[in-house]
Amino acid sequence: MSTFLGMPSLPVYGTGNLFASESFPTAAHRELGNAQLRANLGHATHTIRDKRLKMVAELPDWEQLRDAGSAIKESVMARLPELLEQFEENFTARGGVIHWARDADEANAIVAGLVRDTGETEVVKVKSMATQEIGLNEYLEEQGITAFETDLAELIVQLDHDKPSHILVPAIHKNRTEIRDIFLREMPGADPQLTDDPAVLAMAARAHLRRKFLSAKVAVSGANFALADSGTLAVVESEGNGRMCLTLPETLITVMGVEKLLPTWQDLEVFMQLLPRSSTGERMNPYTSLWTGVTEGDGPQNMHLVLLDNGRSAALADEMGRSALHCIRCSACMNVCPVYERTGGHAYGSTYPGPIGAILSPLMTGIQAEENNSLPYASSLCGACYDACPVKINIPDILVHLRSVDVDSKRGKKKLPSQMDAGMKAASWALSSGKRLGLIEKGLPLGRLVAGPDQKITKLPGIAAGWTQSRDIPAPPQESFRSWWAKEHRKPDTSSAPEPSHEKKDQP
Amino acid sequence: MRIALFATCIVDAMYPATARAAVKILERLGHEVVFPSGQACCGQMHVNSGYLQEAVPVVANHVAAFDTDDYDVAVAPSGSCVASVKHQHPTVARSCGDKALEARATAVGAKTYELSELLVDVLGVTDAAAQLGSFFPHRVTYHPSCHGMRLLRLGDRQAQLLRSVKGIDLADLPEADQCCGFGGTFSMKNADVSSAMLEDKTANIAATGATLCTGGDASCLMHIGGGLSRQGSAVTTLHLAEILASTAEEPASVTGEVRVSTGKAAR
Amino acid sequence: MSAREEILGRIRTALKDNPEAPQIPRQYRQTSPLDESALIELLVDRLVDYKAQVSVVDAAGVPARIAELLAGAHSYVVPTGIDAGWLTGLDQGSGDSRRRLDSTAAPLSVAELDGIDAVVTGSAVAVAETGTIILDGSPNQGRRAISLVPDHHICVVKAADIAGILPEALRRIDGTRPLTMISGPSATSDIELERVEGVHGPRKLDVIIAR
Known part of the structure; x- marks a missing residue:
């Protein structure tokens, strides 16, 4: 390590919506009792699972794409400081402004400040995990700024004052009738004759949001990818709400985790094949927008990017766990997870549910934060997530690693060993000798x-x-x-040579 | 070939008939079976529960028992224990900084096979009826355990062996690739979720109309069988080795609510 | 210390084990073996699968097809750089009074665009395998807003611009231009995973493939 003036900066754990406030088994017990939820989840996860399998099977080179994706991400982590500096230089050269945020509070304050500078009190938002993680909407509300979620599922969740339960389909836990009821109750001017036909509900959302889109001056987005060699950002979406937010307002504020970088434009060809098939089970999502700083006369003329640490550096510091940062938020792991399928996303507490959440949350917050040490145990280690992951994150191995971090973190701290501790110690003694x-x-x-x-x-x-x-x-x-x-096999000598077989061969 | 049997702790203590069946099959093929007496357990329960320190002596014991030139290949009637020997043991050794143990564990892992893997890939069994005399006139469904499927990539080796048993009526298990919910200490730490997974597995088994569910992992079968027993189901579980060892002259015992392996059953 | 210095410092500390950046294995397909007619066939199949309307015509047939598709439109917008020949089917004598022009120099307002029924654009490149059309903001495609706000997008794809697979397509375009990748009309599957076509983006996508 090179010498710094003063102390080197140590990785710091994240804040915001990354914590399980009750232990997973407790939360799971409650969620399992909700029969409607289980039925919705079962239907939804099975549907996406089948679509994904079909789309993956279409590509003859799926495994080669996964290998490339995994290696690219590993390379990004190894070269992260250099790539961030390169990205910053390119983004800035094209008229964008970069802000760095150590944690959730700092990121929220930066965004609120940028919105205030425009004089606006409303923003439209594209679905973004990063802003969910930092609790941006709630913070903006405290600051007198209203954030309108524009993704249909996010809108449903926001109108219902609920929390998303899935990365990709945040309202996966609600069925059509529940959604109709939410619209009737919470959407100003909703048609009282509204049916629960998904097409009708989608049109109601379109009508509700269109005025917002056409008049919005400020938008807030996340980003799926950022290309270091050009300063380009990418947002992948389906409904067109992303294009509306990224194109029509005067100011665009993007919040993105530092790990989202890809080194080069060429790398995009790998991830744009991996992501849509893994997440929605489509060959390609309907819309992807890419922008490189400001384009004169086309799109927002004020472009900001908030680069967020919030515990990512801490996750990176864990050599065994750092590949969790390879995650491209496709949600394939939760769709195939038998635990997620039965408990839903809320049981995980954090913004990041499912298998990836069970490793990412404790890596970002530290294993001892709140109830996050219960998350790595929320898995039977069946391995379905690892098989489905487009960037080959070995989630089961990291789960096991984090369990040992948890166990080790408690060693010598407890006055009395737990039943599990005592049992494991005794079993270790008994099972480490054939004689015993x-x-x-x-x-x-x-x-x-x-x-x-x-x-x-x-x-x-x-x-x-x-x-x-x-x-x-x-x-x-x-x-x-x-x-x-x-x-x-009792024999005069101790050799374990078998007796001649009593069986006849070549039966029957 | 001289084949060392790694019985695994659960089969050794709870399902000795499964190990005896494995011995029968291998001997029927003309191979010599040895039982390294120092063996105990693979230690995956410790590793998977986060007790890496406690796993070290268990792993060291297994390596000491099997790191000999006294046999050609080792075999275990359990996918997850073999996966642990192959994948976890070197990691455990590395975690405690024991380079020598890591090298020996890697060597042991390299010559350890899961039973169906050994039968198909090494011993060339393609037709259990013809080569082993396997005869099992029952309607059976088959649960491919996660670790055999995803860690060892056993593919359809076990199913192929079953299909070639004379008299068997093999019924496809719906959602066969779904975990039964066992997961070692997961079944206790997250008993509610585990039970919900088990409920779906047993419902799928019931839907096949089979009288018996088989598989290659005694622990998953104990879990599934325990659930069936609690639900009062007449369906039982039986390890695939016992089906392969079953012949017209010496049929495997399939009665009892939970498969109870008494000392006499297979003699 | 600034947030920038601190975060970069944290990351450097986190990487104090100096992990190696691996070589990237690029054994995945880089090209596709399809000829032009196979490419067209595949693109049509994929576009139709995602509920776009597609017509395949000779280059000379483009104006007539555009005119046909715009028959019911009260107004439509085109970028100023559009291939003039494509609009000849619409011009009777002194041009078409329904037509509005847009450019970065003289952009229509969002409200104006909201009052326009349709848009006609060209395209930069298409990907047959995924049914994707990529717009790069060139003069014949115009600003991103014009292909977004009107409810009906008519997009002309020249056969020569069809690539088989994504890597081939991305090699043909400049990544620093404002890019929009379009695969079918806007859609959502947010309610019980049931796909609904047409949400916020154009609800109708017509693709004209010009041989």
Whole structure:
């Protein structure tokens, strides 16, 4: 490391909407009780899953694209300071203004200041995870600035004073009738005859937002990609609300995490093939806008970009976890996740739900923040997320890594070991020697006594009660395999040569 | 070929009939089976639960038991334990800075196979009825466990072996690729979600009309079987090794609410 | 310390293990083997799949097709740089009174555009495999607003501008121009994943492929 004047800056954890305020099992328990939610989620995740599979299967070079995408992102992380400086130089040269924000508060204050400078009190917004993460809408409201979400799903969630539950389809937890009711209740001038036909509801949203689009002077957006070699920004969308926000207002304020960079224009060809197929299961999303600073006479003439750290540097500092920052927010991992499918996004607390959220949130906030240490355990490690990830983030491995970070962070801090701690210690002792395990297995017949005449164990104490909540355990056998084998192969010497087989070969 | 059996702790202690079945199959093919007596467990429960320190002695024990030239290949009747040996053991060794252990773990992992992988790829079994005498006249459905499917990429090896068993009526399991919800300590730490996943799995099993669900991982089968038992279902679970070992003369026992492997059943 | 210095400092500290930037494997397809008629066929298939209306005509047939599509429009806008020949089917004697011209030098207001029924533009390049048309703000495509606000977009794609796959298409354009990639009319799947065509962008997209 080179020498700095004074202390080097240490990575700092993020703030904002990155925290689970209750433990995942508690939140999941509540969400699982909502039958409507589970039905909606089951339908939605299965639909996207199937579409994605179909679209991925169309490409003969999907795996090669994933390899390229993964390597490009790894290279971005390795070269991040240099690429950020290069991007800044290019963006600034084309008339844009860059602002750097250490955390959520700083980013919010910068955006509010920029809006105030325009004299406006309303902004239109394109769906953006980064502004959700920093709680921008709420902050602007406190400052007397109204932010209008323009993505249909975001609009639904905003009108209902709810929180998004999915990265890509934020209102995935609501069905058409619930949405109709929200429009009737919250949308000024909604037609009382409104039906719950999605096309009718979409037209109601169009009518509601069109005036806003046509008169808006300031827009706030996120960005899907930023190209270091040209200073270009990209927004990927479907409805045209993005184009409206990016094209019609006089001022555009974009908020983007520092990890969103791609080195070159050529890299875009990889990610624009990976992203739409992985997220909406389309060959290409209806609209993608790319802009490089200010274009005279076309689009916003005041262009700002807020580059956000907010815990990304902390995630980057974790060598095992840093590839979580490769995430392009496609949401494929949550669509294939059996846990997400049943609990929905709210159970994860943070802006980032599902498998990626279960690693990204604790990486950005530190494992000990609020209830975020429960997130890495919200997975059966089935691995479906890793297979679906277009940039090959090994989510199961990072989940396991973060579990060990969690366990290690508590070592020596507790007055009494937890049941899990004690159990793991005992199991480690028992399972690290064939002899000891063999001795313990001598007690198997005891388990048969516990099981009783119906030969099953239906109630266990302590943490194991979680198992017997919905599962029996079979009565153990009379003897272990080890013990049987020893009897079968009792020989004068200790070699484990088998007896000749009793079986006839070539049966039947 | 001299084949070392890694029984895995759960099969050793709870499902000895599965290990005995694996021995039978291999011996029927004319191979010699050895059982390294120092073996205990792969340690994935520790690793997957975040107890890396506690996993080190378990991994070291496994490596010590299997790091010998006394056998040609090792085999285990469990996809997830083999995945742990292959993928997790070197990582655990690395995490404690033990380079020598890492190298030995990598070597052990390289010659460790999951049962169907060994049968198909190494021993050339393509027709269980013809080559093993497998006979199992029951309607069976098959759950491909996650780690076999996604970590070992077993593909359809297990299903192919099952399909070639004489008399079997193999019913496709809807949403077969979905996790049963076991996930080791996940089933206790997140018991509600795990139970919800299990409920869907058992409902799909019931929908097949099979009397029995098989698979290549004893732990997943214990989970699924435990759920079926609690629900009062007549459907039971049986490891794929026991179906392959079953013959007309010596049929596998398939009765009992939860598959109970008594010492006598397979003798 | 400024936020900039501090954030860059944090990142440098985070990377103190000096991770290596890997070589990028680019084994994915760089070109497609299709000839012009196959490209047209694929593009049509993909556009239709995403609910665009498509017609394939000889270059000479473009004016007539445009005139036909605009038959019901009370007004339409074209960029000043549009190929003049395309509009000949609309000009009777002294030109078409429904036509409005737009350019960066003399832009129409958003309110004016909102009152216009349709827009006719050219395009920079198209991607057959994904059914994507890319506009780059060249004079025959105009400002981004004109292809956004009117509800009916008529877009002419020259056969020579059709690329097979995305990498080929992106190599043909300048990434620093204001770009819009269009794949079908605007759409949403936000309500129960049911696809609804036509939200905020033009609800109707007509593509004329000129051979």
